[in-house]
Amino acid sequence: MPNQKKDTPMQITVRLYRQHDMDLVGLYRTKDFKFQRHMKNALKAYAEGKDYRINHPGDEDIRKGYVPKIVQMHIYLTVEQDADAISALKTIREGYRGAFLKALFRKYLNNEPLEAYKDRKDLIFNAEEDYLEAPEEAAGNKKEIEKLREQLKKEEEKNQKLQAKLDSSEDKKTIAVMEAVKKVEDEKKDLETQLTQEKDREKILLEQKDEQIAYYKDLKTKMSTKMVGETLEQHCEIQFNQLRATAFRNAYFEKDNDARTGSKGDYIYRETDANGVEIISIMFEMKNEMDETATKHKNEDFYKELEKDRREKNCEYAVLVSMLESDSELFNAGIVDVSYKYDKMYVVRPQCFIPIITLLRNAAMNALSYKQELAVVRSQNIDISNFEENLMNFKDNFGRNYDIAHTHFDKAIDEIDKTIDHLQKVKRELQGSDNQLRIANNKVDDISIKKLTKDNPTMQAMFEEIKKREEE
Numbered sequence: 001m002p003n004q005k006k007d008t009p010m011q012i013t014v015r016l017y018r019q020h021d022m023d024l025v026g027l028y029r030t031k032d033f034k035f036q037r038h039m040k041n042a043l044k045a046y047a048e049g050k051d052y053r054i055n056h057p058g059d060e061d062i063r064k065g066y067v068p069k070i071v072q073m074h075i076y077l078t079v080e081q082d083a084d085a086i087s088a089l090k091t092i093r094e095g096y097r098g099a100f101l102k103a104l105f106r107k108y109l110n111n112e113p114l115e116a117y118k119d120r121k122d123l124i125f126n127a128e129e130d131y132l133e134a135p136e137e138a139a140g141n142k143k144e145i146e147k148l149r150e151q152l153k154k155e156e157e158k159n160q161k162l163q164a165k166l167d168s169s170e171d172k173k174t175i176a177v178m179e180a181v182k183k184v185e186d187e188k189k190d191l192e193t194q195l196t197q198e199k200d201r202e203k204i205l206l207e208q209k210d211e212q213i214a215y216y217k218d219l220k221t222k223m224s225t226k227m228v229g230e231t232l233e234q235h236c237e238i239q240f241n242q243l244r245a246t247a248f249r250n251a252y253f254e255k256d257n258d259a260r261t262g263s264k265g266d267y268i269y270r271e272t273d274a275n276g277v278e279i280i281s282i283m284f285e286m287k288n289e290m291d292e293t294a295t296k297h298k299n300e301d302f303y304k305e306l307e308k309d310r311r312e313k314n315c316e317y318a319v320l321v322s323m324l325e326s327d328s329e330l331f332n333a334g335i336v337d338v339s340y341k342y343d344k345m346y347v348v349r350p351q352c353f354i355p356i357i358t359l360l361r362n363a364a365m366n367a368l369s370y371k372q373e374l375a376v377v378r379s380q381n382i383d384i385s386n387f388e389e390n391l392m393n394f395k396d397n398f399g400r401n402y403d404i405a406h407t408h409f410d411k412a413i414d415e416i417d418k419t420i421d422h423l424q425k426v427k428r429e430l431q432g433s434d435n436q437l438r439i440a441n442n443k444v445d446d447i448s449i450k451k452l453t454k455d456n457p458t459m460q461a462m463f464e465e466i467k468k469r470e471e472e
Contacts, residue, residue, distance in 0.1 A: 009076040010086060014098045016071040023113045024102060025071055031061040039101055040075050042108045047088035054108045232288040233266055236321055236353050243354065256313065265309040269357065280364035283315040288323040299324050299331065299347050307342040317360055318345040321353055
């Protein structure tokens with residue numbers, strides 16, 4: 001049965017056969033008995049699961065006269081008011097819905113109307129005389145039969161015209177259906193063409209994707225292990241910098257370049273409050289691996305080194321951002337806590353890089369007030385310790401300086417004594433020199449030409465000659 005529009009009633013034809021449904025024919029011919037209304041109400045009660053009773057009005061009000069072989073009537077249902085009844089009727093096999101409605105009608109009758117089956121002289125079944133009646137009554141019946149025949153003929157002609165219209169309507173429907181089918185077939189061909197083109201386009205795109213994947217695999221194969229790791233580091237750094245200005249304003253996130261202890265991590269994250277109290281610190285290590293690498297590393301191969309870096313750089317947490325063990329359900333599930341092996345250590349995939357920071361940071365924020373109070377207590381203890389330490393340092397420095405000064409003083413005294421001894425020696429030497437000079441001076445004063453020329457005739461002769469020249 002086709003779907004009904006909301007404002008178009010559904011027409012259901014019910015036929016009562018004189019041979020099989022005389023009980024219902026009798027009710028149909030009963031005066032003031034609304035047969036169609038009761039049949040419709042019975043269907044609605046059945047659809048809604050309600051109880052409904054049809055009271056038999058009595059046999060004395062059955063309309064007399066000719067009873068045709070078929071009594072045809074119509075039941076009208078609307079989608080707006082009778083939706084449940086329509087749905088219930090659709091569950092009945094086509095061709096049996098009239099019989100179903102008649103059976104349903106009988107079900108809701110309080111008692112069976114059997115009077116119509118009796119051999120009553122006032123109900124005429126055909127045009128011929130079936131019963132022996134008084135002549136005057138028979139003549140009256142013949143006139144009524146002729147009248148009914150004329151009415152029947154008119155109804156048949158009317159039905160033929162309606163049938164002709166119906167046939168014409170069926171032809172129009174057939175043409176409309178054919179046109180609709182042709183239109184659908186044309187649309188189907190267009191869709192098939194579009195689908196073929198789309199498949200070709202997808203095939204080209206898949207080939208391009210395969211070429212691109214092959215290119216990146218080749219590129220990845222050519223990259224060194226360090227380059228692969230640095231690519232992951234760049235990815236994480238870019239992710240962090242995209243949120244640095246909004247979510248991590250007071251955070252420090254830089255590469256760990258301090259290798260004085262022999263090893264270093266990849267990145268260090270630190271965050272402090274306005275008073276310099278550390279909120280959280282994380283040592284990050286990024287590990288990637290080429291698909292074609294013969295020796296596949298495991299994440300646990302790097303736990304020990306990461307723990308060492310965390311302790312040496314005084315970080316609270318350690319996080320391994322890893323692409324290793326790509327088929328592991330454990331590490332692919334998200335954030336993995338491995339603190340059962342190493343304290344405060346986690347392993348995450350790159351997509352969980354930012355979430356692990358925020359998770360640990362939020363947890364640390366909850367403990368920030370306790371850290372601040374602890375920092376105040378520590379600062380007070382440190383003030384006392386610093387005073388004592390400064391005092392002890394002063395005493396130690398003063399004693400050390402005193403010892404150094406005393407040592408220098410003793411050395412200076414020794415040097416002065418040595419200098420005095422040296423000067424005494426110089427004095428004695430000078431005194432000895434003075435005596436020698438005095439003796440030499442006395443000898444100079446005592447010297448004369450005569451003494452010089454004594455025992456030297458040549459010098460005597462020369463001095464005599466000079467003397468003569470001076471006298472002349």
